[in-house]
Amino acid sequence: MRRVKDLADRLRVYLVTDDRPDHEEVQDIVARALLGGVTCVQLRRKSEDGGPMLRLALALRELTRAHGALFIVNDRLDIALLSEADGVHVGQTDLPARLVKSRFPGLIVGVSARSVDEAVRAEADGADYLGVGSVYPTSTKGDAVLTGLETLQATRRAVHIPIVGIGGITVERAAEVVAAGAEGVAVVSAIMSASDPQAAAEALARQTAR
Amino acid sequence: MRRVKDLADRLRVYLVTDDRPDHEEVQDIVARALLGGVTCVQLRRKSEDGGPMLRLALALRELTRAHGALFIVNDRLDIALLSEADGVHVGQTDLPARLVKSRFPGLIVGVSARSVDEAVRAEADGADYLGVGSVYPTSTKGDAVLTGLETLQATRRAVHIPIVGIGGITVERAAEVVAAGAEGVAVVSAIMSASDPQAAAEALARQTAR
Ligand code: NI
Numbered sequence: 001m002r003r004v005k006d007l008a009d010r011l012r013v014y015l016v017t018d019d020r021p022d023h024e025e026v027q028d029i030v031a032r033a034l035l036g037g038v039t040c041v042q043l044r045r046k047s048e049d050g051g052p053m054l055r056l057a058l059a060l061r062e063l064t065r066a067h068g069a070l071f072i073v074n075d076r077l078d079i080a081l082l083s084e085a086d087g088v089h090v091g092q093t094d095l096p097a098r099l100v101k102s103r104f105p106g107l108i109v110g111v112s113a114r115s116v117d118e119a120v121r122a123e124a125d126g127a128d129y130l131g132v133g134s135v136y137p138t139s140t141k142g143d144a145v146l147t148g149l150e151t152l153q154a155t156r157r158a159v160h161i162p163i164v165g166i167g168g169i170t171v172e173r174a175a176e177v178v179a180a181g182a183e184g185v186a187v188v189s190a191i192m193s194a195s196d197p198q199a200a201a202e203a204l205a206r207q208t209a210r
Numbered sequence: 211m212r213r214v215k216d217l218a219d220r221l222r223v224y225l226v227t228d229d230r231p232d233h234e235e236v237q238d239i240v241a242r243a244l245l246g247g248v249t250c251v252q253l254r255r256k257s258e259d260g261g262p263m264l265r266l267a268l269a270l271r272e273l274t275r276a277h278g279a280l281f282i283v284n285d286r287l288d289i290a291l292l293s294e295a296d297g298v299h300v301g302q303t304d305l306p307a308r309l310v311k312s313r314f315p316g317l318i319v320g321v322s323a324r325s326v327d328e329a330v331r332a333e334a335d336g337a338d339y340l341g342v343g344s345v346y347p348t349s350t351k352g353d354a355v356l357t358g359l360e361t362l363q364a365t366r367r368a369v370h371i372p373i374v375g376i377g378g379i380t381v382e383r384a385a386e387v388v389a390a391g392a393e394g395v396a397v398v399s400a401i402m403s404a405s406d407p408q409a410a411a412e413a414l415a416r417q418t419a420r
Contacts, residue, residue: 049303
C-alpha cells in the first residue's frame, strides 16, 4: 500500500523529546533537529501537567508542520487531539490502541512492543506502526526491556506495519538497526543531548537513507 | 436557566475518588455511596497509567449511569471521552477550560478555583461549574490553598455558575458550606474513608437538601 510506504518514510528519523523542564531548550533542539532532517517528533513528558504540556505540544506542532514532519504525542490522547498532532504513541499500559483507533481513525497510532507477541497483537489492534525495543541498553527509560536486534528481525518477519527501533540507538548503530528490518530509528539522547543536534540528525538521516 | 438549575441539583453530593491501588475497593465504595445518594462521581487518579485508569473509568461510568449520577474525570480529557463521561474537571495547571469547552461543547467542564479572580476567569472561559476550596484544612491534597468560607461567599456573589465546595468537608460541616452559597459539597475521605460509605452519603444528602 502506498500509504504504509509513505508512513515508513516519515518515521525514518524519529526524535523523542526528553523531560527537561526548560520548554525553550526543547523547542530549540527540536528546531535544529528538524533542520538536520528529523522526519517525526514525539512529545513525551512523563511528569508534566496538562496545561504546560499542551503549550509545548502547540509549539512543536507549529515547528513540525513548518518542516513537513510528523508530530506524535506520547500517551496523552487529549493533548494529541487539542494540538492537532498527527498521532499518539501508547505503551503497553497506556490507553488501548484498538479503542483509540476505533474512536479516532484519522490519528496515527503507534504502539511500543517488547516482543513479537506484543507486536502481532498491536498490529491486530489497528496500530499504524510499532516502536520495538529497547534494541540496546539505555538509561533514558529505567524500566526498559532489552530486546536486542533479534527481536527486531523476528518482528519484521511477523508484522506488516512499519517498525521503528528504539533504545540506546546512536549514529554508529543506526545502520544496523535498519539492516535488521526497521524502517526508522527513534532516539532521545543521540539528539537531545548532542552538542550539535542538527549534525546528529543529519548523520542519522544519512545512516538510515534508503 | 433550567439547565444550570439541573446541573446544580446533580452536583449536590459530589464524591471524588482517592488513589488507592485496589480498583475493586474503589468500585465497591462508589457503588455503596451511590445507593446513599451521591449525585456525582469524579474519578481522580493522579499516578495511574492510561490503561488501568480507563478500565476503572468504564466501571464507574456503568455504576453512575445505573444510578442516574453524573460521571466526571479529573484532568484526563482523553479518558473522559473514551469512557463517555459527562464531563471533565481541570485544575489551574491542567488543560485550559476554554479550549476543552470550545472543542468539546457537549462535555461539562468543571474548574478548580482558589480565589474570586480564578473563579471569574473560569466562568468567562466557559466553565459549567466551579470547585472552590480548600474550604477547610485537608490532608488529601498536599498543595491545597486554604480559602475558607469567605472566598466561597464572595465567589457565589461574583459568578452565576454552580459552585461545589471542596476540601476538608465532613457531614458536620456540609450544611454551613451550602449556607455559604455552594450548590454542592465535594468530599474524598468523608466517603472514601467512612466505615459506612452509604450512611455517609445519606447524611451528606440530608445536610445539603434544598
Ligand atoms: Ni499492503
